[in-house]
Amino acid sequence: MGYPIPCQHVTGDGTRALYQRIADDIRRQIDSGELGEGARVPSESVIATNWSTTRITARQALEALRVEGLIVRQHGRGSFVRTRPALRTRSSTRYTRSPGETSPFARDAQREGTTPAWTHETDRIRATEDVAARLGIEAGAHVMRTRYRYTADERPIQLSVSWEPFGVVGGTAIEEPEEGDGPRGVVARFDSIGIRIDRVVERIEARAAAEGERRQLDMPDGMWVQRIARTHYAGELAVETADITVPADRYQLEYVIEVK
């Protein structure tokens, strides 16, 4: 039980490792605003000279700041204070049947003044055990799967995969989820075939971004994602379930809960 305290020894003053003290110094400059967003951080060689140490130790300090998400390092260019893109807010108030005109994603983008875009592709597959359990159907049953990739100002910002039971949507006007003008929102889509969604359940987990996610979402190494497992219900019937993946440090997730 309990993770070890890092070794606190060494060389000079006996308390904190040299690379830690270097990192502390730069971290302080970032926190204080002395080094603002996008500012160049001293290079490994400069640090090594200034602190009378080697490049390896200087590098260790910069690596520590990188995994903390404070700086980004660019091969051949240098290290820079990370610019934190404005937080996107994703609110549970998106789940409403009233507006209906545009998609929740487009509304978020509009509110922030960014230009939304997305691509998607749909196919019919057999449900895995996990998906089947979430939809309350048998594993192996047919489901329509749609994969989306969303961008805001051409910057990738969200991935999602959605599954809908073929037994529910097959043969209806929404069998192919979104043609032309993009996702209107699941509630409105199902309304159009007479299925009234009245409940959405979202389960949020965070974990380190896998390599493919980092690539698709243009995230630096060491960053985390939020993964939202969402299910839409019409009464007790699950009509859609989705995995939504967003960069954890670019999103604020808001939930409004009524207390009864």
Added chain:
Amino acid sequence: MGYPIPCQHVTGDGTRALYQRIADDIRRQIDSGELGEGARVPSESVIATNWSTTRITARQALEALRVEGLIVRQHGRGSFVRTRPALRTRSSTRYTRSPGETSPFARDAQREGTTPAWTHETDRIRATEDVAARLGIEAGAHVMRTRYRYTADERPIQLSVSWEPFGVVGGTAIEEPEEGDGPRGVVARFDSIGIRIDRVVERIEARAAAEGERRQLDMPDGMWVQRIARTHYAGELAVETADITVPADRYQLEYVIEVK
């Protein structure tokens, strides 16, 4: 725009760095279950020998696995596949006035078969700008601040700080938030002084754990936390706001949303 693809060169086969290939190999063994939870991972020296390289390169591979959260490294003992404690579920259904007997935290623990415990301390301070904005009061106004630290089976699992306007709770039976038997839940507490909370708003962000949080929550380096900024409202009146901090990879946050 866009983060750089890591350098893909070097030495032997020309595609992936040696330390990456070493990490890939061990990662595969972990994913496949060949190396189960808690299993010992080869030491730096063993890896160096097996892969005909130096300890530094072996170390780099293990460090990569560490920041991914796949292994923990213990000074003097070795490296081990990380045991992922069971996910705690924190559900929005906790916000109800019906049960009232025990605290939401205790109910979570009971459901999981763990033993809950907590410490807290209350003081009266002046509201910072952030807290004042959240409570809709003036900066500098008095608020009761309560800090909690929760454990499950003696393992720290949640930190929180709660602020309540002195103008609302001052002089009432709940001025000192929780005596004796711990937090009953905010809804029940305010019910007892005739204030009917009807809405809770939670905003979730994730970020790398700060050093103090790592220490208090017993988290390894490189892990992230979820930070929930929560506000309780009675009508338009904000009566409580709190910052709740949990280890991101040990919690699943569930929200049930009604669609109207």
Added chain:
DNA sequence: TAGTGGTCTAGACCACAAT
């Protein structure tokens, strides 16, 4: 005492970006 990880030195070659 032996084995582990934590830190550090003093070099090397390479890939990439900017000039």
Added chain:
DNA sequence: TTGTGGTCTAGACCACTAC
């Protein structure tokens, strides 16, 4: 061409853990 970060070698001493 220059300066940057990415990778690697071949050592060293130290602190911590387990025996």
